[in-house]
Amino acid sequence: MSALTGVLYAALVAYLGGWYVGRWSGNFALLLFVLTSVTMLYWLAERFHFAPARRAAAQNLVDNDAKRRETLAAQGISRVDGDIEPARQQLLQQPWWLDWTAGLFPVILVVFLLRSFVAEPFKIPSGSMVPTLLVGDLILVNKFHYGIRLPVINKRIIANNDVKRGDVMVFRYPEDTSTDFIKRVAAIPGDEVSYLNQKLYINGQAAPVQPQGNFYDEDARVYRQRFLEKLGDKEHQILVQPDALRMFRPDRADGPFPFQENCRYTVEGVTCKVPAGHYFMLGDNRDNSRDSRFWGFVPDENIVGKAFMVWMNFGNLKRVFTFFD
Known part of the structure; x- marks a missing residue:
């Protein structure tokens, strides 16, 4: 997905660049509609797939750590090294390609609605x-x-x-x-x-x-x-x-x-x-x-x-x- 997102951003930059230098006519209303649609798909994917998957992975890490500690405690080992919190936070962190797509969807949606129906x-x-x-x-x-x-x-x-x-x-x-x-x-x-x-x-x-x-x-x-x-x-x-x-x-x-x-x-x-x-x-x-x-x-x-x-x-x-x- 990161590679696909990179390709989409490259296409966007090329389109805007050609528009700016006059190589072709731009249709900003269509561009904004496409951006809204694409970022909405990323937002839906983040909300219903990627975010739950990250939370599940983080919870699995916590559960496995708890089981490991229980097993060691049963063996009489009460002091266990290793803090899993940094690893848990890393699992929960949103990757850049979602931050720059799903994260922008609410802003782009507001701009699209205001520009289309208000001013x-x-x-x-x-x-x-x-x-x-x-x-x-x-x-x-x-x-x-x-x-x-x-x-x-x-x-x-x-x-x-x-x-x-x-x-x-x-x-x-x-x-x-x-x-x-x-x-x-x-x-x-x-x-x-x-x-x-x-x-x-x-x-x-x-x-x-x-x-x-x-x-x-x-x-x-x-x-x-x-x-x-x-x-x-x-x-x-x-x-x-x-x-x-x-x-x-x-x-x-x-x-x-x-x-x-x-x-x-x-x-x-x-x-x-x-x-x-x-x-x-x-x-x-x-x-x-x-x-x-x-x-x-x-x-x-x-x-x-x-x-x-x-x-x-x-x-x-x-x-x-x-x-x-």
């Missing part, structure tokens, strides 16, 4: 959600806000709150579901959404905006115009760059996106009818975000959760414990 941490890698989220923000995502989903396969089994316009949502990227993206929900099923001449329209009504002055984008090292936009009952800040006018067109790497026929692309922008069970996503940094305008709708089965808090940013500690909608 999951994410890191913001790009500036598409500036100014709401900055590059380097470490955020928490509420995993049960939209309902309880089975780990790994992400199938919803219990419904909760509906997705609302203005929610900041983490989802599996439609072009590569092994990658998680974060954007703002601009439109929900049944909406007609338009982004024309750098203005957002929902069902023919322009989303209200108020100028907020300029914002210095530290990542891009440029000033952008900042506005307060309202989607539904939520207000949030967005950035617009007037000199970035361009014609949007679908550029999904794997070809036309599902329900692409629901969208019309013109020199002014794009207009889409959101199909049932899908959502139209936009970045708050409107002219520096590749989102539903380019790769289409996000299906309900891709939802990961609702982002709600920045819990750390090592480059900007003022961001710690920042809550957002």
